[in-house]
Amino acid sequence: MADLLQVVRDDVRSLAAYHVPDASGLVKLDAMENPYTLPPELQQLLGDRLAAVALNRYPVPSYAALKAAIRDHAGIPPGFDVMLGNGSDELIAMLSTACAKPGAKVLAPVPGFVMYAMSAQLAGMSFIGVPLCADFSLDLDAMLAVIGKERPAITYLAYPNNPTGNLFKLDDLLQIIRAVGDTGLVVVDEAYQPFAGTSFLARLPEFSNVVLMRTVSKLGLAGIRLGYLSAASELLAEFDKVRPPYNVNVLTEAAAIFMFEHAATLDAQAAALCTERARMAEQLAAMPGVVCFPSAANFLLIRIERPGLSGTDVFERLLARQVLVKNVGKMHTLLENCLRITVSTPQENAMLLNALQSSLMS
Ligand SMILES: Cc1ncc(COP(=O)(O)O)c(C=O)c1O
Numbered sequence: 001m002a003d004l005l006q007v008v009r010d011d012v013r014s015l016a017a018y019h020v021p022d023a024s025g026l027v028k029l030d031a032m033e034n035p036y037t038l039p040p041e042l043q044q045l046l047g048d049r050l051a052a053v054a055l056n057r058y059p060v061p062s063y064a065a066l067k068a069a070i071r072d073h074a075g076i077p078p079g080f081d082v083m084l085g086n087g088s089d090e091l092i093a094m095l096s097t098a099c100a101k102p103g104a105k106v107l108a109p110v111p112g113f114v115m116y117a118m119s120a121q122l123a124g125m126s127f128i129g130v131p132l133c134a135d136f137s138l139d140l141d142a143m144l145a146v147i148g149k150e151r152p153a154i155t156y157l158a159y160p161n162n163p164t165g166n167l168f169k170l171d172d173l174l175q176i177i178r179a180v181g182d183t184g185l186v187v188v189d190e191a192y193q194p195f196a197g198t199s200f201l202a203r204l205p206e207f208s209n210v211v212l213m214r215t216v217s218k219l220g221l222a223g224i225r226l227g228y229l230s231a232a233s234e235l236l237a238e239f240d241k242v243r244p245p246y247n248v249n250v251l252t253e254a255a256a257i258f259m260f261e262h263a264a265t266l267d268a269q270a271a272a273l274c275t276e277r278a279r280m281a282e283q284l285a286a287m288p289g290v291v292c293f294p295s296a297a298n299f300l301l302i303r304i305e306r307p308g309l310s311g312t313d314v315f316e317r318l319l320a321r322q323v324l325v326k327n328v329g330k331m332h333t334l335l336e337n338c339l340r341i342t343v344s345t346p347q348e349n350a351m352l353l354n355a356l357q358s359s360l361m362s
Contacts, residue, residue: 011121018118026324027348027355032162032192032299034220035344036269046258053254059246066253069260070228074214077205080230083239084248088191088215088227089115092156095187095211096123097242099153107152109138111163111332113189116156128152132334136164136293138172147179155180158189160196163328163340165295167196177207185235187211192297194219194270195277201230208232218298220266221259224252273298277343283353284341289360301328304337306360311337317359323352 005013021030038046063084070082085091096106096119106120110129117127128150130142138157147155155176160167177186186209188200193214204212215227226248231239259266281300284292289306304311315327318339326340341352 015118015121018114021324023324026319026322027344027351028324029342029344029348029352030324030326030340031222032218032297032342033222034218034266034269034273034298035342035348036220036272038265042262042265046255049258050251050254053250055250057250059248059250059253061245063248063253066248066257069257073260073263074228074230075201076230077202079233080204081233081236082228082230083236083243085227085229085243086247086252087217087225088189088213088229089119090225090247091213091227091229092116092119092187093122094239094242095154095185096120096125098239099123099185100125101153104153105150106154106156107143107146107150108156108158109143109161109168111328111335112156113158113162113191114331120154125153131332132161132164134334136161136166136334138168138176140172140175143172143176144179147176147184151183152180153184155184155186156189157186158191159200160192160296162191162297163299163301163326163331163335163338165192165293165297165299165301165340167198167296170200173200177210180209182209185209185211185231187213187229189213191215192218194267195274195298196296197274198296204230208235211235216256216259220269221256224255226252226256270298273343276346276349280341280343280349280353284356287357287360290356299340299342301335301338301340304339304360309360311339314356314359315339317362318352318355321355321358323355325352 067082092115100123104125105128106125107128108116109132120127128146130146133139157173180186193199201212204210211229211231213229281292284290284302291303291305293301304314311329318325328335328338328340
C-alpha cells in the first residue's frame with residue numbers, strides 16, 4: 001500500500017481530512033444548521049413533489065426553472081444570472097479551478113471560512129491570510145498593502161464573517177473592491193445573509209469584479225446542498241466551463257423550487273432565530289467569565305475569560321453534558337479560548353445556557 005500511496009499528490013497526503021464530529025445523541029450546535037424542520041403539511045406536499053421527479057433522467061442542464069426561482073427569491077439584479085453549485089463549497093472549488101494560473105494567489109482575512117484556503121491550496125494557488133484586527137474588523141491597511149503587492153486573483157470577504165459572526169464595514173469592502181480593480185475577483189460570500197439584515201447584492205451591477213455568493217444551507221436546507229453565485233455574465237460564462245454539467249441533482253432542484261414557493265416558512269424560522277440570537281447574546285454576556293461578540297449570523301462567538309479555565313475545558317465539559325459546540329480556539333491566535341455556538345430553538349438554547357453555566361463551575 002505504501003508504494004501505491006505514492007501516486008497521491010504529496011500536498012494532498014500531508015493534509016488532514018475535513019473533520020466532522022459524530023453528533024449522535026448530542027444537542028448539535030456546531031454547524032450553523034437551522035434547527036427547525038418543516039411543518040407536517042409542507043413535508044407531505046414536498047414528499048408528493050419529490051415522488052413525481054424523474055429519477056431516471058439526468059437534470060436538464062440549463063436548470064432554467066431553479067435559476068429563475070433563485071433570481072426571483074434573492075432579487076438578483078436585472079440582467080444578471082446565477083451559477084449553481086453543490087453547496088457553496090463546490091462554487092469555491094470551481095472558482096479556484098477557474099483561476100488557478102501558475103503563481104495565482106488567493107487572499108482572505110483570517111480567521112475566516114477554512115474552505116477558502118483549503119480550496120486554493122488544492123488548486124495549486126497560494127493562500128494569503130491577513131489577520132483581522134482584535135475587534136474582528138478588517139485590517140484595511142494590511143489588506144490594501146497585500147492587494148497592492150500580491151495582486152491576488154481572488155479575494156474572499158464573508159459578509160458576515162465565519163467564525164467571528166460580524167459584518168465588516170461596508171466602506172472597507174468598497175475600498176478593497178476598488179483597490180483590486182480589474183486585476184482580480186472579490187467574492188462577497190453571503191452565506192449568513194438570512195440573518196444579517198443587509199446585503200451587497202443590490203450593488204453588484206456597480207462592480208464588474210464582484211462575485212456574490214450565497215447558499216441555502218443556513219436558511220434551513222443544508223441537507224440538499226445548494227449554493228449559487230452571481231456576477232457579470234462574461235465571468236459566469238467562464239466559471240461555467242469548469243462546472244460539472246449535472247452538479248445539482250434533480251431532487252435538490254425540485255426541493256429547492258418547492259421551498260422557494262414556500263419561502264415564508266423559512267423566513268419565519270430565520271426571524272425566530274434572530275430573536276433567539278438577541279436573547280442568547282444578552283444571557284451569555286451576563287455570565288461572569290464569558291465575553292459574547294456581536295453577531296449578524298445564526299451563531300454566537302464567545303470567549304471564556306476565567307483564570308484557570310480554557311475554552312477547551314469548557315468545550316469538553318459541554319460535551320460531557322451532551323452539548324456539541326465548535327471549539328475554534330486553535331484556529332487562530334485571535335480566537336484563543338473561543339467557542340462558536342449555533343443559535344437554535346428556545347429549548348436547545350436553554351440547554352446550552354444551563355450546560356454552560358454548570359461548565360463554568362465544574
Ligand atoms: C462563510 C461560509 N461560506 C460558505 C459556507 C459553505 O456553505 P455550503 O453549505 O453551501 O457549502 C459556509 C459554511 O459554513 C460558510 O461559513
